[in-house]
Amino acid sequence: MIRKEPRLYYRVFVWSGTLRLFHWTLAFSTFILVLTGIYIHYPPITTKWAEFKPQYIMATLRYWHFCAGYFFICALLVRFYLFFAGNQYERPTDFLPINKRNLQSLVHNIKFYLYLTDEHECRMGHTILAGTIYFILFICGVIMGLTGLYLLYPETPMVARMGHDLFGTPQQARLIHYLLNWFFIFFIMVHLYIAIWNDFKAPDAIISGAFSGSKMMPADLECPIEELEKIPFEK
């Protein structure tokens, strides 16, 4: 398909302020969690200078890990709330492959990412592929949060019982916590790459959308978005 440029675009408001707040809280907390988590898992040799000056490096990084962990859990709670109370695009029904239309769209997404088609599907919300992966990420985040709380408060009877029923011993929970850590690292890498790649390939400007909350939609496209604010925008 040859795109005709210039083309008329609408700036469409998609992502609510709450969702963007969630996104950036999750992003920063995950970043800190991954870095401090890797230190906790394998503290590199700092022994040479650790002898001379008290520095509490493990204690400090664990403290950051727990603080970031709380931000992470709060972010997940906000996202959970938005599953039900968010706008049309923030609800799971919009981005999970649960009906025929979404399934077809999923197949199309996969083709697009495999360079099998150049036709970019301009969707208002998440693409189905992205939405599905975000949903898996959310589940993994919940597991991270629960195993993390279990490792943090193993002596609190309620937490201990929850952890025991769900994950077994703290050692098993720690293994799950550690393995999923790599899923998050994998996700961060792929997510950043895909966002940049999309910025090259597609016109909807998703990176700036993560800040502004709006997406660019070609005006010649049929958009079922009467109720939303449309701002004509000349490119």
Added chain:
Amino acid sequence: MSNNDHTKDFVGGGVSRRTFLKGCALAAATLGLSPDVVPKMVEAAMSPKRPPVVWLHFQECTGCSESLLRSARPDIATLILDLISLDYHETLMAAAGKQAEENLRNAIKKNTGKFICVVEGGIPTKDGGIYCKIGGRTALDIVTEVAPRAKMVIAIGTCAAFGGVQAAKPNPTGAVGVQDIVKGQTIINIPGCPPNPENFLATVVQILTYGRPPELDELGRPKFAYGRKIHDHCERRPHFDEGRFVECFGDPGHKKGYCLYKVGCKGPVTYSNCSVERFCNVGAWPVGAGHGCIGCTEPGFWDTMMPIYKHLPGIYIPLGGGIREQAEKIGEVAVGGAAAVIAAHAAVGVGKKIFSSVKGSSQKKDDEK
């Protein structure tokens, strides 16, 4: 205590009042009770009505009994044996064969609902439990007969509590702990490989004094002994917090007493009072001696705590004929894989772009012509 009445001491001869007082004070300290209760404990312990105890041995190495009896502190064993009336204990009793089995039957009949049943060792359940038989009967049979008739059950050692080493994968005999078989009975788990005799003593004294078991955690372990992580009471903990770790055994850090986290210490996930109670009356314990904790008081000990010198377990990857990979490898694969996929994806994209622009420009040239 002269040498010639040694046996008498072990099977419940006299213990001096001084030993009694010392033992009860020790038990009170282990339980975290105030010294005010010591007289009460002494009174209970001195009472002529000693609780009958039946001690069952199943799939085990007798290490729990051995560590109790052959500790550097024989007065503990003597004291325990003096506090209770040991009616049946395969390692200690004089009776053998038919007579021994007779003793067991009588003890149960006479004291139904009153005796304490101590179980040492795991219980095999596969193939009808034929992998452990005593006097022609399976362990499964014996425990289901004896345990429900007891006042309460003390599972001593990790094998009796959670199955222990013979429950390690693939668990050929289907070994389990007492709590997986006996339901509706008070079961006190005192895991450890072997457990500290002082914890057993304190539990027994608590039962004698108050007639009820100590407060238990969700795994049935007394909270006074298993309520805290080893890591939280470890003398090497300041080194952990400061980021000073032993890199390998025998290095300068090891000689200076640094934290053993990087050489596989399981202290952060193991619940026990080893670091506080210590062993053998000489203030020794594994981490103090320079070896990491191996996590022997936890369920799934062995499977989840191996390898000993890594702090996370190896995980089984079904590919490549079943290689046992270290958890760390997963990380390398995940990140390496992601990087490779991204690079390939970007390369294809750029390649396609170049290809189409070359094609596009040659088309333009054609048009110009």
